[in-house]
Amino acid sequence: MALAATKSNDRLYQDLARSLLVELSSGRYPVGSRLPAERDLAVRYEVSRPTVREAIIALEVQGLVEVRIGSGAYVRRLPGEEDRPGFNVTAFELTEARLLFEGEAAALAATQVTDADVAEIELLVQRIAEENQDPNGTESADREFHLAIARATRNVAVFNAIERLWDLRASSPEAALLHEKARHANVKPVVEEHSAVVEALRARDPNAARAAMRAHLSAVLEGLLFATEERALAEARKATQARRDRYARATA
Amino acid sequence: MALAATKSNDRLYQDLARSLLVELSSGRYPVGSRLPAERDLAVRYEVSRPTVREAIIALEVQGLVEVRIGSGAYVRRLPGEEDRPGFNVTAFELTEARLLFEGEAAALAATQVTDADVAEIELLVQRIAEENQDPNGTESADREFHLAIARATRNVAVFNAIERLWDLRASSPEAALLHEKARHANVKPVVEEHSAVVEALRARDPNAARAAMRAHLSAVLEGLLFATEERALAEARKATQARRDRYARATA
DNA sequence: GGAAACTTTCTGGTAATACCAATTCTCGGA
DNA sequence: TCCGAGAATTGGTATTACCAGAAAGTTTCC
Known part of the structure; x- marks a missing residue:
């Protein structure tokens, strides 16, 4: 599953972050679950580990995942969900x-x-x-x-x-x-x-x-x-x- | 200027991002100006270039800087400023x-x-x-x-x-x-x-x-x-x- | 002398590798 | 069964190398 298929002009880490975002939205990784290890993601997406790290840090800055040293990156909230009250209004x-x-x-x-x-x-x-x-x-x-x-x-x-x-x-x-x-x-x-x-x-x-x-x-x-x-x-x-x-x- | 002085438990990229944030707030790098090259920042803060990249990406995700390939990282807006209209209402x-x-x-x-x-x-x-x-x-x-x-x-x-x-x-x-x-x-x-x-x-x-x-x-x-x-x-x-x-x- | 083309140099982008530290798992012993 | 030591796994960081885009400097030609 190479990222080249996305044919975007962004940097690799942005492509990868977007791909991970899609996976999060798809429900493949629910809140609380762990993302694959950085090394595994690197292999799966055919990029280097530093690139994977950059993508994960992008998600982390947005509050989507929480990285625990020695353990892994865990889903904190799903994209689109906001923390503020009043989000799901009828x-x-x-x-x-x-x-x-x-x-x-x-x-x-x-x-x-x-x-x-x-x-x-x-x-x-x-x-x-x-x-x-x-x-x-x-x-x-x-x-x-x-x-x-x-x-x-x-x-x-x-x-x-x-x-x-x-x-x-x-x-x-x-x-x-x-x-x-x-x-x-x-x-x-x-x-x-x-x-x-x-x-x-x-x-x-x-x-x-x-x-x-x-x-x-x-x-x-x-x-x-x-x-x-x-x-x-x-x-x-x-x-x-x-x-x-x-x-x-x-x-x- | 080592970062060890900050004595935080965060990861290095977070420390560095915070340090850069302080520099931004101090007015040292006004909007539109260019940050030092990644290699220079690595030397100045005594960290590796991947770590500098991670910190800059954290700033980029927050919309604070804009990275131009082959040129440098430019200040987009200062921390604390919001992009949305209606911010400074009378x-x-x-x-x-x-x-x-x-x-x-x-x-x-x-x-x-x-x-x-x-x-x-x-x-x-x-x-x-x-x-x-x-x-x-x-x-x-x-x-x-x-x-x-x-x-x-x-x-x-x-x-x-x-x-x-x-x-x-x-x-x-x-x-x-x-x-x-x-x-x-x-x-x-x-x-x-x-x-x-x-x-x-x-x-x-x-x-x-x-x-x-x-x-x-x-x-x-x-x-x-x-x-x-x-x-x-x-x-x-x-x-x-x-x-x-x-x-x-x-x-x- | 000036403008266009080329070359060098600087900058970020990515990869590969190695080693450290924290965590987690596993398995053997009590 | 429980527990603890060691192994395996995972993220954290550093180092090095090379590529590609951009900018600056140089040369060449008109």
Whole structure:
């Protein structure tokens, strides 16, 4: 299993680190398990031991593995997992938070937007429509639409907090999945909802902007609940309780 | 300059990485400058070149240096600096964001709080009063008060986004300083403002909770503006513009 | 005299090997 | 069965060598 197959321009240690990362993600080495010995990895990946060491140190610096002298390198946490609380947020909570915060952000944005902002945001609405018609499309335009409005507030803290919500979503498999299920239902209403926000921004009407954004996210929230079967709900409640306990302890 | 003097139990590469970190912080190697060659560092610190390489890779993984083949290792950013936008947020923006978001959080919390939550939050109001009377006091109770309300929403995403705002504040020297100046003005009104929030929560009145929280943060905002001299404002505006350009590029 | 091409030198990238120290395993003895 | 000494395994570090990319210096040609 030579690394040359990866055909990257990175240095060998980076290639190797990435390969190990993939192995970690694949579940081959669960948390707590031991990686093969450096000498074995060197043979398996057809690189020298110093290169293996460099790759392992890269993982170690990122907190993914813990190296014990004379024993081996042990998996500490899996890639993608974060240490901070709030990592695995449910889709419902996430959308509820967005409903509250992005509504206010839209209201503030209505007092701060420029014509250029409005034009940019309007283009994004068009891109969202195109995305939604493509079954394999991503939802990057949707993200950009909401972040563009957050940016139009001219308040970095507002932008940053909302960006954090989208980050949470990206790192929450459940939330992303549920959205995926709820998305392609009705294209036309989605476009109308987004357009209503744009119109309120163009009119510089904070209250209308807040109302339009909240209406849109309320619709998302309802679609979400509709797509959530009873069983998923029960699981989510259970997970929520565990998380609740967790950050209660974290801030005790 | 042997590393043995550090007397640590870490591995050599970690000692060396820490030593280099100190040199970076000292300003000896500003951003953009080149570190000495690996062979030179090996001689200077009396370690082998593989060890130097390991230390440099540790810095590279953390994004502190950038290694160019055949050229050298260049300083990318200084330790302590963060790459993400929104790092150096002004006190005004921060409080404005809190005004919008914590107002909504208080409203949601009013629909979700338990009697135990209210009791806990009420105790924190008392602690805030004590803190404010001590000229050397911290403002940890204030932070806990606001986070307790965010937690009472029973929504991890809401809690997380608001926690992020407080993190931003902690990492923004300017914001912390300005608050420090504006704080000890009037103890009694501050207590009354906080108590009003608690009463609204106890009454389970979302609209009253939102109004009380917004009133409190509006007062903070005004105190902030009062404490901000003209010159500081001008500087803040300039910094804000630079930041604006920066994340406009980052998301272009 | 200046510009292009070549050469040297410096830099990081990787490999191979050896030996040390900490840990773990194994097996024989009590 | 238990335990302890020795062997085997593992990471830690050093040394050396050579390759490849980049930069600087030199030569050559116009």
